[in-house]
Amino acid sequence: MKQKFLFAIFFIFCFQQLKAQSSRQFPSEMWHLGELVLLSGDTLSGALKYDFGNDAVLINAKNKIRTYSARKILFFEIYDSTVEDYREFFAIPYRVRSNYKIPVIFEVLHEGPLTLLSREEIVQETTAQNYNYGYYGGFPQNNYYATQRKLRHDYFYLDLKGKVVSFDMKKRTLLHIMRRYSSEIKRFVKENRLHFNDQNDLIRITDYYNTLVSEGNSKVKS
Structure with a gap:
């Protein structure tokens, strides 16, 4: 029962x-x-x-x-x-x-x-x-x-x-896409414990990469 x-x-x-x-x-x-x-x-x-x-x-x-x-x-x-x-x-x-x-x-x-x-x-x-x-x-x-x-x-x-x-949310693919600053991206991801399959983390990584690109372009122009 x-x-x-x-x-x-x-x-x-x-x-x-x-x-x-x-x-x-x-x-x-x-x-x-x-x-x-x-x-x-x-x-x-x-x-x-x-x-x-x-x-x-x-x-x-x-x-x-x-x-x-x-x-x-x-x-x-x-x-x-x-x-x-x-x-x-x-x-x-x-x-x-x-x-x-x-x-x-x-x-x-x-x-x-x-x-x-x-x-x-x-x-x-x-x-x-x-x-x-x-x-x-x-x-x-x-x-x-x-x-x-x-x-x-x-x-x-x-x-x-x-x-x-x-x-495809794989580290190797992202580092190839961001190969201009792959070493910096690798360090940034490790220090902040970010994940490649998390949307918010991807946004943070992309924002950081774009910051590096903008700073690099500014140095070239100056």
Whole structure:
């Protein structure tokens, strides 16, 4: 009887967790107040919803919803209430094949001589969870599989020549991208215990690199 009761409690807990996960909304699923600037020069204000999967933006202006592809977009800015901050996105030509570029939407995380860009995707992740509903280890341990949605980010770097390269969050790749000051970057990362797969740390590293570039250029000019 005790075993059935504990299992029922466990089942209710799992159901509540799954319900909470399914009701959670990510930024790309929400409408945000903002502005959209088109290549034509027109500026539209209203509620915006971005779609990385289709490289498009929906805008609800004057109770009318319109969709614009990346080919028609210059940039857009939104106020994201989930992070309580403004976010900027640009449509930038990106090489999808050896000799073929198309406009792709990127979020700008840090702008400078080397600009850090990001694209996000909602993914399903299934993990095995262990539970034991008996007291003092009286019942065998069991597994159940929980599926939850997560937000995954892919990172890119844009140089002053307009070239966009993908960053795989590996140390070797980043040091190659920042090879002009690779020794300084290596030391900065070690001293501050930074990680290459953490967005805030990447922003700090990129900001430091851009500071080195700006200082180096100033010395050359003087």
